[in-house]
Amino acid sequence: MDAEEAARLRELLKARLDARLAQGPQSVAREDVDTSATAHDDDLGPHMQMDQAIASGRNAAWTAETIALAAALRRLDDEPDSFGDCEDCGEPIPFRRLELLPHATLCVRCQAAQETGPARRRKVTDYV
Numbered sequence: 001m002d003a004e005e006a007a008r009l010r011e012l013l014k015a016r017l018d019a020r021l022a023q024g025p026q027s028v029a030r031e032d033v034d035t036s037a038t039a040h041d042d043d044l045g046p047h048m049q050m051d052q053a054i055a056s057g058r059n060a061a062w063t064a065e066t067i068a069l070a071a072a073l074r075r076l077d078d079e080p081d082s083f084g085d086c087e088d089c090g091e092p093i094p095f096r097r098l099e100l101l102p103h104a105t106l107c108v109r110c111q112a113a114q115e116t117g118p119a120r121r122r123k124v125t126d127y128v
């Protein structure tokens with residue numbers, strides 16, 4: 001990766017991180033609920049729990065991505081030479097992938113392998 005690409009990624013990472021920090025985690029506020037609906041009080045309990053579960057799931061994703069962006073920015077500053085190399089196979093991650101996902105640490109192939117588990121060809125009999 002050349003200096004120009006590194007600078008571009010630094011810009012992208014900073015912008016995304018700033019946007020995330022400005023936005024903050026999702027709150028559990030119930031602004032989206034139609035209060036004119038004739039919901040019984042009994043129905044509200046489970047609904048609240050579901051909202052909180054969804055919000056906490058979003059917060060976990062928000063936190064994970066924020067940490068990943070901050071970590072990528074630090075890697076870019078600390079190890080500019082190896083930044084953008086796949087952590088698994090060591091091959092350079094294509095710049096276009098990094099532009100879309102500047103905190104990516106794996107190339108598409110290794111990412112796919114990690115998401116689907118060990119490479120294994122599925123047979124029809126696997127589904128029977």
Ligand SMILES: [Zn+2]
Nearest residue numbers: 086089107110
């Ligand atoms: Zn790889």
